[in-house]
Amino acid sequence: MANQKKVQQNTILDIAEALKLSPATISRALNDHPHVKEKTKNDVLKMAAQLGYRRNNMASGLRSNKTHTIGLIVPRISMFFHAEVITTIQNGLQKYGYNLIICQSNDSLDMEKELTEILLSSRVDGLIAACTLGTTDFSHFDKFLQNGTPVVFYDRVPLNEQKATIIKGDDFRGGYIATSHLIETGCKKIAHISGPLTSNLYQDRSAGFVKAMEQHKLSVNENWVFHQELTHANAREAMRKMFDGDVVPNGLFTDNDTSAIAALEFAREKGIDVPGELKIIGYSNDPRTSIITPAITTVEQFPDEVGKKIVEALINSLKNNTNITDERTVPITIPVQLIRRMTT
């Protein structure tokens, strides 16, 4: 009984028998093989429909060594940016006949490792990953590369990966234009609530921040620079620390929108006028930023573009099997754009 749970499904043998043909012909007909008579093809298709036949992907995959399945690992699907990217990826891959196994690491490195093992067992044809913020060692992805499975990293990516495709937003420029915008609107005392420097995202945005400051001959106040998990609570705490002091910032760049929202709420409660006394700019163009009062200026990352590039790169790798091609080593960068609203 253990393995009898599922009722037996029809197989190509059933179709073969019904049509007095050989299983091979059925297989060929179903796969639209050129050397099959039109009529035979039609007969097979009709009979397949009639019997409710569905190809067994396991058997097919075992034999052909292809699963038509792509693995995807993200921190959390409920993060706006990722949700949008995933939707685009899924719709894109579907057109090419690929399925997507979506896995969430919950931003846990252990979970991420476990998921790679699972996807390895599933023999996915390709892998897409946005790593956890704490992933600095990417060796758990090596197996895929080693056995020729293309890997596309996006958003949170390895720094020195030579064999995988890397797709990232222009975080340096994002940090730079956000900070420059604050400066241009009159801020001289600028704070930066950033994420942990273990991730390329925040390294680059921080570098952009520093660059803009330097270019305008503004000094960075280290007490106003935070590297922390970008939660609502942490942002509030950072705000509290800064506004406890005698000298307070008049510009704030946060590396995500949740922090910007928290900061805005804090300002509201403390009677700090935004944008009068404090200008705020966030990152990601989360739907909440346009809805809050005042609407928050932020940096658009074009998740749709990111998703499209991922699909394009992956399909390309899958087709050409160019797993050791040079072009792959050059990261693909998606532009960002300042969305100016009411907080600056």
Next chain:
Amino acid sequence: MANQKKVQQNTILDIAEALKLSPATISRALNDHPHVKEKTKNDVLKMAAQLGYRRNNMASGLRSNKTHTIGLIVPRISMFFHAEVITTIQNGLQKYGYNLIICQSNDSLDMEKELTEILLSSRVDGLIAACTLGTTDFSHFDKFLQNGTPVVFYDRVPLNEQKATIIKGDDFRGGYIATSHLIETGCKKIAHISGPLTSNLYQDRSAGFVKAMEQHKLSVNENWVFHQELTHANAREAMRKMFDGDVVPNGLFTDNDTSAIAALEFAREKGIDVPGELKIIGYSNDPRTSIITPAITTVEQFPDEVGKKIVEALINSLKNNTNITDERTVPITIPVQLIRRMTT
């Protein structure tokens, strides 16, 4: 070359050879079969790790007729409610060793049908589905039930399905408490922006609305009741129509938060005081409702609870293979709760 894309992976035969054991023993050891010596088990595990062995799920599934994979069909993962439910489901199933193939129908019935075909081919061990708003004929799910694959519907569910598990929010009560709340806070002229009546969701919420109105001897103004796709634009249009008239409502119940937000924005633009002249209540407790000014009163659906119940029900069906059990026919209802904020 066609099927040589992936490098050959190690198999149990490789382990067997390295250890001078038979493949059968390796298989048993890896599956923690009772009749294997501890030492042998350890040796096998060690060698498997050393060789970087990963079980081939296709081969295993083909033989054992189990995929340890659950299919999930939702309209869109980026909808807040679904994103939360999915996260809970995935984390829950993971504990039981099940993977999840997440598919998006984009609220298209054709896509939904296609996805069932794909998941049929994948021979998923179970299926979870939140249907499109237009799904009134659920026969494309019959195949799963027929071959003994448990199916759990949630949110948007079939009305007369006898063999599948049904998990839904208490939409009738949600509509009822929302409307009652408006009445209790002084509204007598109440409008209802609802979704299409093809879905149980909006049938039930509408019934709750009507029931509350009747109970308080209030008449329903049919010009103020809309059944439409619950988009931002449609809600604005509905508002425009209502507020073009001489008599305007002073209470509004919308079946989702996007519509509530659109209505609030409309009111703001037209100088209609909320909650003074118009009270608004939404549905779902989308994060945006608590962030907008004024924060919107809404109905909490407890996606986390929904997710937990789904996992529980599914695991239960999977274990007991109770595919024709009576208890399954009784829908499981998750309570809802009024979240009172500033718009009422």
Next chain:
DNA sequence: TTGTAGGCGTTATCAC
């Protein structure tokens, strides 16, 4: 254009 036969990697059923 169609048929035959072998094998993909694993597990289950026998034996021993």
Next chain:
DNA sequence: GTGATAACGCCTACAA
């Protein structure tokens, strides 16, 4: 406690 063997459903040389 372990080994030999067949079978899961499909695909693809090779043969006809």
